[in-house]
Amino acid sequence: MGDSHITFDHWEGCYADRVANIPSSATRDLFGAASRADMISLSGGMPDIRVMPEEVLKTALDSMLDNKNEALQYGSTDGRVQTKKIIIELMEDIGVNGLAPEDIIITSGSQQALDLMGKVFINPGDTIITEAPTYLGALQAFSVYQPNVRAVPFDDEGMRMDLLEELLKELGNRGAKFLYTIPTFQNPGGVTMTLERRKRLLELCHEYDITILEDDPYSRLRFDGEPVPSLRSMDPNVVYLGTFSKIFAPGLRVAWVIAPRAILQKINLCKQGADLCGSAFNQILAEKYFTLTPWKETLASYVETYKRRRDALLQACEEYLPExxxxxxxxxxxxxxxTLPDYINTDRLLPIALDRGVTFVPGSGCYPDKTSNSMRLAFCYESEEDLTEGIKRISKVIDERLIMYRALKRDGLIVD
Amino acid sequence: MGDSHITFDHWEGCYADRVANIPSSATRDLFGAASRADMISLSGGMPDIRVMPEEVLKTALDSMLDNKNEALQYGSTDGRVQTKKIIIELMEDIGVNGLAPEDIIITSGSQQALDLMGKVFINPGDTIITEAPTYLGALQAFSVYQPNVRAVPFDDEGMRMDLLEELLKELGNRGAKFLYTIPTFQNPGGVTMTLERRKRLLELCHEYDITILEDDPYSRLRFDGEPVPSLRSMDPNVVYLGTFSKIFAPGLRVAWVIAPRAILQKINLCKQGADLCGSAFNQILAEKYFTLTPWKETLASYVETYKRRRDALLQACEEYLPExxxxxxxxxxxxxxxTLPDYINTDRLLPIALDRGVTFVPGSGCYPDKTSNSMRLAFCYESEEDLTEGIKRISKVIDERLIMYRALKRDGLIVD
Known part of the structure; x- marks a missing residue:
C-alpha cells in the first residue's frame, strides 16, 4: 500500500507522535512497482513451503473436523495448553528443559512478540541494544515505542563483546531496557554467535542487569557445523522467541515467547488488548502437524533444499562477484x-538491480541510522539455477559501478 | 494466567509506564478459579459455532489443498485481495457501496483494529469518547495508549446526543481523537442507535471534526425490527470495523477495517511492525466458506438460534428477576x-453468583471509572433451558440481597 495517491491528509495533526513521522518504506514501494516477469527474488525470507508434500497437509487437515468446535471458537489469550506441550517437546529437542505451559505464550508470529516486548518495556527515549545490522522487522516493531537504539556490530563469531562491554559501561546498570539478538544464523548476517561469546554475553548482561531477548527462528535449519546451545538453555531469565514459521509454515502465524512469569504476565495483559487471542484453528492445525505427520522428515527436506541453495549461492558469489x-x-x-566498497550506497543500487531483474534487501533498513554499502541476499526460495543467475545479474550491476569508479579515479577525477 | 504465584518481580521498575499499572483482571482471575461442573455461563460472548453443520466446514477444508502454497506462505500486511472482494460484497449487502480493496485492511479480529487505532491516534493524555457502558475489550485495547476516556451514556435509542453535544462543546474542535461506538446491538447494552440519533451523531462529529470509529460485529444478527443503516453507509469518513467472527467463526481471527486511505496507510505501517501479516490460511478458508458453502443458510440458523435464546432469556427475566x-x-x-438497585455492587455479587453456578460480566469493566450496579448477560451460547436456570440462580442471589436490605431498612439500620 503505497501512499502516492494521498495528496491531502485531513487527519494530519491528529495522529499520535509515535506514527506521525514514520515514512512509508521506500524499499517496499520500489518492490511494489517492480514487475518484470523473470524477476529473481533474493530479497524475501520466505520458507519454501512448496517442499512440503501435499499429503502431509492433507493428513493434518483431514483430522481438523475432530476438533471443529474448539478450532472455530475463541481461545485463551496465552494459547492452547496442547500446543504448548508440542512446543515444550520441541524446546527439549534443542536443550531447553523443565518448561511448563505457564512459561509460554503463543503469539501471532514472532513479530507480535517483538511488538509486545516493545509495548511492555519501552518508554519513549529508552535505550535498547541490537546487533548491527539486525532484523529490520524488529527495528520496525520497536520503533513505534520510540526507543533510542544502540547497535553493536558483529563479526564472524557474532556480536562483538568488546564493543558491547564499552557500550554497557557507558550506559551503566539497567542502562538499556533489553538487548535483542538473533544469535544463530543471524538475520540479516547469517553468522552464528560462538559459545564463548554467548557465555560472555550472559556474563555482561548479568553484570549490568540487562534483559536478553533471543530471537531464534532458524536454529533448526543447520546445514553443517556443530549446534551451539541457545542463550535460553544457558539462562532461564532470557526471553526467547520461537516460531513454527520456518519448521512448518508461516501462513499460520503461530509462534511463541518463553519468558520469566512476571514478564509473561505483562505480555499477556497487553496481548488481551492487542488481539484477545490467537487463532485456535491454526494452533490445532500445528498440533496435528507435529503429532500426525512425519514432520522430522519434512524438516529434513527443508534443510536439504536450503543447503543446496546456500551452496549454489556461495559458489556463484565466488565465481561472479568482484573481489x-x-x-x-x-x-x-x-x-x-x-559488503560492497564503501562508496556504493545499496539504496541507490536497488532500482538499477530491479531494472536488471533481481531483488535484494539494501542494508540501510537493518541499521537504526540508515545508510549502508551492504545488502542481504536470501537463498531460501529461488532454485539453484535462479540463484546463480541472480548473482550474475547483481555482479554485473556492481561491476559496472566499480569500472566507472576506477575510470574516474584513473583520470584523476576522484581523489581518495 | 493469574499472578498469584509471582511474589517478587525482578523487572519491577523496568516496565514501560503504559503497563506498569495495569492490574491483572480480578474478574478474569475469579472466572479462572471457578470450576463447578454445572456452571452456566452468561458471561462469554462466544458465537455458538456448534450450530454450523460439520459438512460445511468439511467443504471449505477439502478445497484448501488447491491453494496449499499460498495458504502456508506469508501474505501481504493489508490482507488478500480475494478476501477483500468477499468483504466488499458483504458490505454491499448492508448498503455500503463503491469500496475498492485499497479501502480495506484485514486484521486479526477487530481487537487488532482497535489496538491499531489506539496506536495510530492516541498520545498519552489525549481524549477519546466512548459509550457508557462500552465494550470492555475496547477500553483495554485503548488503555495502553493512556487516553483520557470520556463516556457518554445511552438510553433505548442509543448514545444520548444531548449529553454528547454538551461534551463536545466542552472539548471544542478536534477535542477528541475519535469517538468509539457500537451503534447496532451494542456491547454490552444490546441497544441500537436510532436513525435520527445516527444523523445527529454525524452532524455533531462533522461540526467538531471528530473521527467516528464504528464497531459493527452484530448487525447481521437481527431477530426483529427494521435494519438501521450503518454510520459508514452514511459517511465515508467513518472508520468501520467488521468481522467474520459472528457470521462465520471467531477461531480464524479474520476481521477488517474500512477507513479513509490516509488513515489506512498509518494503520498499515503499524500493522507491519505488529504482525507482518495475518494468516493467509485463514483468509483463504474464509474465501472458501463464503464462496463454496451455503453461508446464508448457516447464518440464518445462527440468527434463529440466538433469537430463541434471547426470547428464553427475556422471558426468564420477566418471570424471575425482582421488579x-x-x-x-x-x-x-x-x-x-x-441494572440493579444502586446499592448493589455487581463486582461484589460475582463471587456469590459463581458459587451458585452462574457467571455474568460485572458492569465495572465496561466503564472507564469502574464501579457499577449493572451486569452484562449473554444469550448466545447456552441452551434455552440453561439460560432460564441461569436467570433463576442470578435472581435468587439478587433477591437474597434485596430481602436483607429491606430487613435492615425496616429495622431502621439503614436510613436513605
Whole structure:
C-alpha cells in the first residue's frame, strides 16, 4: 500500500507522535512497482513451503473436523495448553528443559512478540541494544515505542563483546531496557554467535542487569557445523522467541515467547488488548502437524533444499562477484550478507538491480541510522539455477559501478 | 494466567509506564478459579459455532489443498485481495457501496483494529469518547495508549446526543481523537442507535471534526425490527470495523477495517511492525466458506438460534428477576444489560453468583471509572433451558440481597 495517491491528509495533526513521522518504506514501494516477469527474488525470507508434500497437509487437515468446535471458537489469550506441550517437546529437542505451559505464550508470529516486548518495556527515549545490522522487522516493531537504539556490530563469531562491554559501561546498570539478538544464523548476517561469546554475553548482561531477548527462528535449519546451545538453555531469565514459521509454515502465524512469569504476565495483559487471542484453528492445525505427520522428515527436506541453495549461492558469489565484495558464509538459515566498497550506497543500487531483474534487501533498513554499502541476499526460495543467475545479474550491476569508479579515479577525477 | 504465584518481580521498575499499572483482571482471575461442573455461563460472548453443520466446514477444508502454497506462505500486511472482494460484497449487502480493496485492511479480529487505532491516534493524555457502558475489550485495547476516556451514556435509542453535544462543546474542535461506538446491538447494552440519533451523531462529529470509529460485529444478527443503516453507509469518513467472527467463526481471527486511505496507510505501517501479516490460511478458508458453502443458510440458523435464546432469556427475566431490576430488550446481537438497585455492587455479587453456578460480566469493566450496579448477560451460547436456570440462580442471589436490605431498612439500620 503505497501512499502516492494521498495528496491531502485531513487527519494530519491528529495522529499520535509515535506514527506521525514514520515514512512509508521506500524499499517496499520500489518492490511494489517492480514487475518484470523473470524477476529473481533474493530479497524475501520466505520458507519454501512448496517442499512440503501435499499429503502431509492433507493428513493434518483431514483430522481438523475432530476438533471443529474448539478450532472455530475463541481461545485463551496465552494459547492452547496442547500446543504448548508440542512446543515444550520441541524446546527439549534443542536443550531447553523443565518448561511448563505457564512459561509460554503463543503469539501471532514472532513479530507480535517483538511488538509486545516493545509495548511492555519501552518508554519513549529508552535505550535498547541490537546487533548491527539486525532484523529490520524488529527495528520496525520497536520503533513505534520510540526507543533510542544502540547497535553493536558483529563479526564472524557474532556480536562483538568488546564493543558491547564499552557500550554497557557507558550506559551503566539497567542502562538499556533489553538487548535483542538473533544469535544463530543471524538475520540479516547469517553468522552464528560462538559459545564463548554467548557465555560472555550472559556474563555482561548479568553484570549490568540487562534483559536478553533471543530471537531464534532458524536454529533448526543447520546445514553443517556443530549446534551451539541457545542463550535460553544457558539462562532461564532470557526471553526467547520461537516460531513454527520456518519448521512448518508461516501462513499460520503461530509462534511463541518463553519468558520469566512476571514478564509473561505483562505480555499477556497487553496481548488481551492487542488481539484477545490467537487463532485456535491454526494452533490445532500445528498440533496435528507435529503429532500426525512425519514432520522430522519434512524438516529434513527443508534443510536439504536450503543447503543446496546456500551452496549454489556461495559458489556463484565466488565465481561472479568482484573481489572487492566480501560476504558471510552461514552454516544454516536463510541469508548471506554482502559488503560492497564503501562508496556504493545499496539504496541507490536497488532500482538499477530491479531494472536488471533481481531483488535484494539494501542494508540501510537493518541499521537504526540508515545508510549502508551492504545488502542481504536470501537463498531460501529461488532454485539453484535462479540463484546463480541472480548473482550474475547483481555482479554485473556492481561491476559496472566499480569500472566507472576506477575510470574516474584513473583520470584523476576522484581523489581518495 | 493469574499472578498469584509471582511474589517478587525482578523487572519491577523496568516496565514501560503504559503497563506498569495495569492490574491483572480480578474478574478474569475469579472466572479462572471457578470450576463447578454445572456452571452456566452468561458471561462469554462466544458465537455458538456448534450450530454450523460439520459438512460445511468439511467443504471449505477439502478445497484448501488447491491453494496449499499460498495458504502456508506469508501474505501481504493489508490482507488478500480475494478476501477483500468477499468483504466488499458483504458490505454491499448492508448498503455500503463503491469500496475498492485499497479501502480495506484485514486484521486479526477487530481487537487488532482497535489496538491499531489506539496506536495510530492516541498520545498519552489525549481524549477519546466512548459509550457508557462500552465494550470492555475496547477500553483495554485503548488503555495502553493512556487516553483520557470520556463516556457518554445511552438510553433505548442509543448514545444520548444531548449529553454528547454538551461534551463536545466542552472539548471544542478536534477535542477528541475519535469517538468509539457500537451503534447496532451494542456491547454490552444490546441497544441500537436510532436513525435520527445516527444523523445527529454525524452532524455533531462533522461540526467538531471528530473521527467516528464504528464497531459493527452484530448487525447481521437481527431477530426483529427494521435494519438501521450503518454510520459508514452514511459517511465515508467513518472508520468501520467488521468481522467474520459472528457470521462465520471467531477461531480464524479474520476481521477488517474500512477507513479513509490516509488513515489506512498509518494503520498499515503499524500493522507491519505488529504482525507482518495475518494468516493467509485463514483468509483463504474464509474465501472458501463464503464462496463454496451455503453461508446464508448457516447464518440464518445462527440468527434463529440466538433469537430463541434471547426470547428464553427475556422471558426468564420477566418471570424471575425482582421488579427492582431493569434490563434492555435487544432486537439482535448477543447481550442484554441489567441494572440493579444502586446499592448493589455487581463486582461484589460475582463471587456469590459463581458459587451458585452462574457467571455474568460485572458492569465495572465496561466503564472507564469502574464501579457499577449493572451486569452484562449473554444469550448466545447456552441452551434455552440453561439460560432460564441461569436467570433463576442470578435472581435468587439478587433477591437474597434485596430481602436483607429491606430487613435492615425496616429495622431502621439503614436510613436513605
Amino acid at each position: 572487492e565484495v566480501s560476504y558471510t558464509h552461514p552454516e544454516g538459515g536463510f541469508f548471506i550478507w554482502l | 427492582e431490576v431493569s434490563y434492555t430488550h435487544p432486537e439482535g446481537g448477543f447481550f442484554i444489560w441489567l
